[in-house]
Amino acid sequence: MxxxxxxxxxxxxxxxxxxxxxxxxxxxxxxxxxxxxxxxxxxxxxxxxxxxxxxxxxxxxxxxxxxxxxxxxxxxxxxxxxxxxxxxxxxxxxxxxxxxxxxxxxxxxxxxxxxxxxxxxxxxxxxxxxxxxxxxxxxxxxxxxxxxxxxxxxxxxxxxxxxxxRVVKDDYEVALTKKANAISTIAHTAVLKAVKKARNERELEGLFIEKCIANGAREQAYHGIFASGEAAATLHYVKNYEPLEGKLNLLLDAGGEYSCYASDITRTFPINGKFSKESRAIYDIVLEMQHTCTNMLKEGVVWDDVHLEAHKIAIDGLLSLGVLQGDKEDILKSRTSVAFFPHGLGHYLGMDTHDTGGHPNYADKDTMFRYLRVRGKLPAGSIITVEPGIYFCRFIIEPFLQDPVHSQYINFDVLNKYWAVGGVRIEDNILITKTGYENLTTAIKDVAEMEKIISES
Structure with missing residues (x-):
């Protein structure tokens, strides 16, 4: 630093x-x-x-x-x-x-x-x-x-x-974003250490904000998400007060703001210190989605293509678990994967969490791209979030189960094993360079390391 x-x-x-x-x-x-x-x-x-x-x-x-x-x-x-x-x-x-x-x-x-x-x-x-x-x-x-x-x-x-x-950041703006990320990482780590003994979501939100303020980020970049259990399937969950007892995971999407520049970090981890079999399987798919998509990034890459790749990996992963069934190309063409990954892969980051210049098209008839907040080529100097996720939201998935086209690709019996997972999202803030990228986020996401911190705290 x-x-x-x-x-x-x-x-x-x-x-x-x-x-x-x-x-x-x-x-x-x-x-x-x-x-x-x-x-x-x-x-x-x-x-x-x-x-x-x-x-x-x-x-x-x-x-x-x-x-x-x-x-x-x-x-x-x-x-x-x-x-x-x-x-x-x-x-x-x-x-x-x-x-x-x-x-x-x-x-x-x-x-x-x-x-x-x-x-x-x-x-x-x-x-x-x-x-x-x-x-x-x-x-x-x-x-x-x-x-x-x-x-x-x-x-x-x-x-x-x-x-x-505002899309292309100079060195000073990048430094502000790195600072916001560093402070937020302190807060994320504090929640990781506290989650096993906490009674409810609001305790963790209070701890996160305390650590941000104590380290120089007085304002939050956005209303944080502290979603436990099945609530993690709600993309912009706002309650942050429900009890943690009896729930598998916590999805923590929160970031401090430093001198008007935002961080935006999401981590998902087991409340008791050990992922369930189903949670770990979904986590590994999402981590692969993020890893592969991040490695695609450099100046001039088309964000739409990166988002499409994330869906392909999600389909492969859900097929391997048996949640999806059938031909993967047919599943992709039918857009059935949108039931489990309904949002865009990421957005520009800067003075606003959802920063300017992305040219989204919310009227897009293709449901896979409708909520993509950035379209087209990425310029060097832009900062973008890479935040794939897989969710088990009954409200979103049940209409797919009633649709004759989509339902043929979803195995309801296997799906029933995953509702308690809620949702898994992993999000980092990535600086695009001419030849590649720089990951500005250092918050822990390795499974063994997360589980060790939680279990030993």
């Missing part, structure tokens, strides 16, 4: 991000000139509460690295000049929250050329610029802001440009 910490001693590379976004706009419009305009999240109260909503707008964060609410940003394309506008001192607020960041402090912290206070935004935009365009984001421009001095206003292209630029 020394190399990661060394990278993170520098500033978040906001200026380079602004340049990349401007270059994207110029590729779309070679004559583009003018100003990129963004607003940070407004201070707003949680409904029926006197607490504020803390989440910074991701578009603003990408261009500034600044978490402050009520801030503004402009970038002059022609002059390569970035300006951050931060809130001025409000004496009444100081009573409760202390002195805010000064302009000098902000300039030292953030990778921008100029820092001014937000009451100067309107005047800055009012300077005559009759030949230029202002690029903003629809529904993220305050009522008191006017663009009358510009030749034209574009409230579409900037959002697209930022979303596409």
């Amino acid at each position: 020394e190399a990661v910490e060394a990278v993170l001693t520098g500033k978040y590379p906001a200026k380079n991000h602004a340049r990349r976004v401007a270059q994207y706009i110029k590729k779309k419009n070679p004559d583009a000139s003018g100003v990129l305009y963004l607003e940070g999240q407004k201070t707003r109260m949680i409904e029926d509460n006197d607490e504020t909503h803390p989440r910074q707008r991701r578009y603003f964060n990408y261009m500034t690295g600044c978490p402050l609410p009520d801030a503004y940003f402009t970038y002059d394309i022609t002059n390569d000049k970035s300006t951050l506008f931060i809130p001025p001192i409000d004496p009444e607020s100081v009573i409760w929250s202390g002195l805010p960041l000064s302009e000098e402090e902000a300039l030292a912290l953030y990778d921008v050329d100029v820092v001014q206070t937000s009451n100067e935004v309107a005047a800055s935009l009012a300077r005559p610029n009759p030949t230029a365009t202002v690029y903003g984001i629809a529904d993220q421009v305050s009522d008191h802001i006017t663009f009358l001095q510009f030749k034209s206003t574009d409230l579409t292209l900037l959002k697209e440009a930022i979303e596409e630029c």
Whole structure:
């Protein structure tokens, strides 16, 4: 982690991000000139509460690295000049929250050329610029802001440009993701050590969050999944309070967020320290799916093809167990495997857990690809999750059993042995390189090692 910490001693590379976004706009419009305009999240109260909503707008964060609410940003394309506008001192607020960041402090912290206070935004935009365009984001421009001095206003292209630029990460963003993964691995390991003695899911969720906060990740990247027994078949399980007694496995899908960058890690392990025969068989299939698919990754690989390979391995594995029966090519063609692996193989990861730029097609008539969050070729520098799974969800599988096409490929008697497994998912965060990949996730997934930690704890 020394190399990661060394990278993170520098500033978040906001200026380079602004340049990349401007270059994207110029590729779309070679004559583009003018100003990129963004607003940070407004201070707003949680409904029926006197607490504020803390989440910074991701578009603003990408261009500034600044978490402050009520801030503004402009970038002059022609002059390569970035300006951050931060809130001025409000004496009444100081009573409760202390002195805010000064302009000098902000300039030292953030990778921008100029820092001014937000009451100067309107005047800055009012300077005559009759030949230029202002690029903003629809529904993220305050009522008191006017663009009358510009030749034209574009409230579409900037959002697209930022979303596409966010796909390819620079070294700083990779370091932030590695840091988030390292902290989350500490938390995952803590749950592994505690699961045998825990009474319910909420104890484990509390432990995970405690370890994240204690190690520098105050926020969770998403609502974690602590699903025991058959609940592991629910893809986005939210209860996290059910008892553990009498259940086989825990599916733990959770990740901390570090400086606005997410981790997203899933592990499945036996609550009592020893996989059942059926659980181990499913785990080994999913681990093979992940291993094979990860080894396919490099710049230019088509994600759809990797997802298809995962289904082929799942079919082979379920055929070997007798859960599926018949010809594997017919099973693949009929899409019967979707009953057991209904989601996509993974998604881009960055400031959002399900990050931008994946170009999914949720209207796809092919059920195998409908929920695939990334389509097409993977660029070097992108970070993607590889998260295959096999699930035994009655609500999903039972309609397949009633269908004459699908039911011929499913052995109901063998299937009945696997309901208690619930589901198995294994998820790592993978950086795509020109020649291959780098796995950013180090949380334990080796069966012998997991079982040893649980049994000895």
